[in-house]
Amino acid sequence: MQGLLQYVVNGLILGGIIGLTAIGLTLVYGILRLANFAHGDYLTIGAYLAYLYSVTLGMSMPAAFAAAIASSAAMAVAIDRMVWRPMRRRRAGLIPLLITSIGVAFVLRNLVILLWGNAIRTYGYVVEEGMEIYGLRITAVQLWILVSVFLLMFLVHYLLTYTRLGKAMRAAADNTDLAEVSGIDVEGVITRTWLIAAALACTGGIMLGLDTHIKPIMGWSLLLPIFAAVILGGIGNPYGAIAGGMIIGMSQELSVIVIPAHYKPAVSFAIMIAILFLRPEGLFGRR
Amino acid sequence: MRILTVEDLVSGYRDVDILKGLSLHIEEGEIVAIIGPNGAGKSTLMKTVFGLIRPRSGRIVFRDRDIAGLKPDRIVRLGMGYVPQRDNVFPSLTVLENLEMGAFIIEDRRELERSLQRVYELLPVLERRSRERARNLSGGEQQMLAIGRAMMLEPALLLLDEPSAGLAPALVDSVFDRIREISSGGTAVAIVEQNARKALAMADRGYVLDMGRTRFEGRGEELLDNEEVKRLYLGG
Numbered sequence: 001m002q003g004l005l006q007y008v009v010n011g012l013i014l015g016g017i018i019g020l021t022a023i024g025l026t027l028v029y030g031i032l033r034l035a036n037f038a039h040g041d042y043l044t045i046g047a048y049l050a051y052l053y054s055v056t057l058g059m060s061m062p063a064a065f066a067a068a069i070a071s072s073a074a075m076a077v078a079i080d081r082m083v084w085r086p087m088r089r090r091r092a093g094l095i096p097l098l099i100t101s102i103g104v105a106f107v108l109r110n111l112v113i114l115l116w117g118n119a120i121r122t123y124g125y126v127v128e129e130g131m132e133i134y135g136l137r138i139t140a141v142q143l144w145i146l147v148s149v150f151l152l153m154f155l156v157h158y159l160l161t162y163t164r165l166g167k168a169m170r171a172a173a174d175n176t177d178l179a180e181v182s183g184i185d186v187e188g189v190i191t192r193t194w195l196i197a198a199a200l201a202c203t204g205g206i207m208l209g210l211d212t213h214i215k216p217i218m219g220w221s222l223l224l225p226i227f228a229a230v231i232l233g234g235i236g237n238p239y240g241a242i243a244g245g246m247i248i249g250m251s252q253e254l255s256v257i258v259i260p261a262h263y264k265p266a267v268s269f270a271i272m273i274a275i276l277f278l279r280p281e282g283l284f285g286r287r
Numbered sequence: 288m289r290i291l292t293v294e295d296l297v298s299g300y301r302d303v304d305i306l307k308g309l310s311l312h313i314e315e316g317e318i319v320a321i322i323g324p325n326g327a328g329k330s331t332l333m334k335t336v337f338g339l340i341r342p343r344s345g346r347i348v349f350r351d352r353d354i355a356g357l358k359p360d361r362i363v364r365l366g367m368g369y370v371p372q373r374d375n376v377f378p379s380l381t382v383l384e385n386l387e388m389g390a391f392i393i394e395d396r397r398e399l400e401r402s403l404q405r406v407y408e409l410l411p412v413l414e415r416r417s418r419e420r421a422r423n424l425s426g427g428e429q430q431m432l433a434i435g436r437a438m439m440l441e442p443a444l445l446l447l448d449e450p451s452a453g454l455a456p457a458l459v460d461s462v463f464d465r466i467r468e469i470s471s472g473g474t475a476v477a478i479v480e481q482n483a484r485k486a487l488a489m490a491d492r493g494y495v496l497d498m499g500r501t502r503f504e505g506r507g508e509e510l511l512d513n514e515e516v517k518r519l520y521l522g523g
């Protein structure tokens with residue numbers, strides 16, 4: 001029983017990180033019709049920027065994380081200006097966009113390898129014993145991750161439901177032309193969407209780095225579960241992405257009860273294939 | 288006073304010209320009907336005027352200002368509204384949110400509230416259904432919502448692309464009644480219609496477009512009585 005609960009906690013953490021990152025992927029897809037294969041590497045860059053600020057430059061953790069989030073967001077907007085906006089102007093289709101995003105992913109990952117090498121690194125954070133809550137072992141960092149994940153998810157929900165920007169984002173996702181015709185500056189909305197998506201991806205990367213370690217492949221390996229979460233929740237639907245992330249993370253962690261741990265990544269793949277066969281519009285999508 | 292002048296407009300998609308030197312104009316407060324066969328370029332004209340398509344050449348002057356090449360969100364701010372032919376509501380947004388998007392450029396909460404009340408008065412069905420998602424509305428209600436969204440900013444000129452398409456006859460009349468009411472409030476209206484006779488009967492003036500050019504122009508009754516127009520475009 002206790003063992004099971006431990007897996008649930010692990011699942012919540014992994015699911016939260018996947019869900020948080022998936023929100024950005026799905027928001028970007030909703031507005032730009034871009035299935036961004038580089039999204040995982042945005043997460044990697046975010047994690048390494050946090051390493052740069054905290055370990056290399058010796059900034060305090062909170063300051064380093066804030067700086068990493070801001071730089072990641074700026075990087076995403078810069079990539080938009082260099083790559084996605086010119087393609088948007090030419091009304092590039094799904095496939096050219098997708099292939100370009102794989103190219104961007106390669107460039108980013110190799111940039112990380114060039115600058116930091118292939119070795120596994122940590123934020124130098126001493127892993128404490130962890131406290132016992134009703135027999136569950138949970139570290140302070142894990143607790144911080146869980147609380148932050150839920151706080152951020154609530155913030156995204158608030159933003160989308162109640163703010164002018166959030167409504168404009170939903171409107172642009174429904175119909176970009178109609179959004180422009182209504183007086184919404186869609187380019188401005190796109191810029192803000194990138195800021196949010198990259199900030200969330202960077203946060204996900206930092207959380208993953210704190211919970212385990214960082215390495216250049218971290219984002220690329222997480223891309224499959226992130227996409228699985230997005231598809232599970234119905235592509236373009238941020239709430240679906242959160243729920244999908246939780247389901248994927250939980251299934252991966254709980255799967256070790258029945259199958260060997262090194263098959264974990266296969267679980268999200270299996271779920272994704274199943275959902276594509278049975279309900280391609282996702283659990284919460286409409287046919 | 289002219290509110291809109293279109294001169295020698297050439298516009299189209301990729302390498303095909305659809306509008307081949309089209310000219311027309313709209314006076315302040317007027318209702319102008321634009322009719323013509325399928326594929327004549329009526330929707331292309333509206334999309335070009337509203338900045339969704341960049342014209343290749345020609346002039347589009349709105350209230351003394353050349354707006355050719357301006358983006359739609361700039362054009363809205365100058366006082367023009369547009370109801371596209373298809374996909375003219377945000378399906379996943381509620382009726383209220385759709386209307387709010389129509390007034391996106393208004394940041395003042397009270398001003399927004401006033402616009403909302405004005406549109407609810409014009410189209411009461413929207414107030415009753417305000418919490419409903421647009422995709423759950425009937426065809427007629429969606430059309431009313433599309434018009435309501437475009438009316439949130441009290442535009443000086445409203446472009447309507449087939450507002451009665453696909454509606455039952457009784458609903459068509461009620462849409463036309465609303466358009467008359469909008470016009471009597473001082474808004475100039477340019478309306479593209481398949482219900483050509485009804486549109487011409489309501490309009491001050493009309494244009495017949497064909498093959499990307501203006502074939503006929505005149506007062507509404509004039510066009511309705513014109514033998515050639517009747518034979519070619521009004522089905523005898």
Ligand SMILES: Nc1ncnc2c1ncn2[C@@H]1O[C@H](COP(=O)(O)OP(=O)(O)OP(=O)(O)O)[C@@H](O)[C@H]1O
Nearest residue numbers: 300301305323324325326327328329330331332372
């Ligand atoms: N997005 C597009 N890309 C390429 N060609 C298009 C596009 N939209 C319309 N066309 C073509 O342009 C021509 C004019 O279309 P348009 O929609 O302006 O006609 P219309 O007069 O509005 O017709 P309808 O009465 O059917 O609405 C048609 O031949 C159409 O096939």
Ligand SMILES: [Mg+2]
Nearest residue numbers: 329330331372
């Ligand atoms: Mg048309």
